[in-house]
Amino acid sequence: MKIIFTDYPLVLLPSIVQAGMIYYPIIAVLGIFANVISIVILSRGKCGLSKCVSRYLVAMAAADLLVAVIDVLLYRLNHLYFPETFLFITQVCAFHRALNHAVTDISVWLTLSFTSDRYLMICCHKLRSRFCTEKTAARVIATVCPLFCCKNIPWYFAFEPILLVHNVAWGCNVKQEFFIEPTWIFFTWIHRCFSPLLPMFLILLLNALTVGHILMASRIRKNLRGSMNGANQNDAEMESRRKSIILLFAISGNFIMMWMTYFIYFLWTQITKRYYITGFSDPLLIADETSYMLLLLSCCTNTCIYAVTQSKFREELKSGMKYLPR
Template identity: 50%
Template sequence: MHGPAIGPVYAIYYPVLAAIGVPPNLVAIVILSRGSCGLSRCITHYLVGMAVSDLLVVITAVILNRIGGIYFRDSLLSTTPACSLSTVLIYATRDCSVWLTVAFTFDRFVAICCLELKTKYCTEKTAALVIATVCALSCLKNVPFYFTYQPLYKINKVPWFCDIKSSYYTLAAWKAYDWLDRILTPCLPFLLILLLNILTVRHILAASRVRRSLRGNRNGENRRDPEIVNRRKSMVLLFAISVSFLLLWMTYVVHFVYVRITDDPYFTGFNFNDQRFILQESTNMLQLFSSCTNTFIYAVTQTKFREELKNALKYLPSLVANCFK
């Protein structure tokens, strides 16, 4: 993720994104952590992990990198060590958010389509282990990014800003690492989520037809099946999260494929009239927006989450008032 574009649209967009990204994710973490939403502990673990990683994406990529780069360009954040570390944190939190979405999708695939494996895999312990592993690997995978930058210039021996070393584009090892990074996030997750959802849909449709047929033969009528209702609720949550991810990351994936096929390098300057720049910055804007959508999805698809949210909003004014007493 390159430095922030400085322009009126971006100067407004990123503060708004921070405003709709930080509070909702914090609310989601608090509500889900209480375990009162009628979800299993396994699902709750994944949703809390996704909310935490999304919050960290907003903090590192939107607030520190984008807003900090636009409004505080001469701050400590613009020194070479700080922006190098910022890049590592941005990519680590991004990877964690993306791969936790994959892990959640796979968990729901196992729960719905692999009943024999469900009792062993879809557990609170497994979920905690998967989340810890994903976070650890995401951090380790992105450490090399720290060493890809050099100072743009030095003032009084203080290195300022981050300039990508020319060796990153010429050495075979760095080229391979760049390919690996783009494939692991988001191309492979994009394909995995798409494939798992297709398989899940096919299984649910087939199982529902069989179950309706059996109940019809047994009862002589098509009564409301609670099992099908529960599956539908689980399916709605899964598909809402997956479709949101696929749509908001689609432009990023298409742009990556276009760059690799045409051998047209990524745009490194700022030209608000250049279509390549507009496309590239739009992919970043949509990608970051994907870290702000899950809470709204929970509110739309989960009745008990809405109830908990309403209760929280009722007590919020009194809580704020008590803080100022």
């Protein structure tokens, strides 16, 4: 039914398969470990972040943890190392594919939600007291998760079995009508627009507006403080704003970089109208796999971002490391 890569020495496998068999186990371990650590530390509320920000970051870490488990561990590694498990029963496989798309969408839109919250907090003084609250963050998270689970239900019906074994359907093959029926084509475009086209555009737009607002506010504030006797004193508000901006730009910038290759690959396939793969050395397959490798890397990079940009997060991490068995 499938090529069992583990039946062959690693050096005899195609290069892209070798890369996957080495890369995905590392990403699975790092993604699960890093996000569990992030959830524990951020949930303690001792990182000097507001409850609203902490709520978003914990939700983002939980979504990334699900991506690491559902996509990397149960999908990528399962295909490479265990190609004949019950996960390849057609109904299970189709449900897994739909769930895979759902958790990816949730991760993307929580990143956008966090970016939007920081934009309102920094640029919209009249709205921040109303929307930049822990209660609003909880409502947004509670809306995003079920909404994108429902949005991805059609994926369950996009697959058909590859073969029957003792009257049991095995494998997941995309139906032929998925590529030609207007309904499925419309659904595909809606799916791509919601992840990642629209989020990428909105994140870039909100960050540009935030940068413009900060530059203008900083210029005005410096002019006002320059005319006062306390001009040489530290500006606590600007320092707090600077830390918030570093965190925001690091997270959203990481998102853009990790998704850019996937975005370019998608545009290329739409322009050339080529959707088939001719073999393991096909540049289209290499581009596709590379885009997913970068995309899935994003599920374990946010913890590194927290550690680099947040001194109190580093302190909590160091404190926790003392209790690990030696």
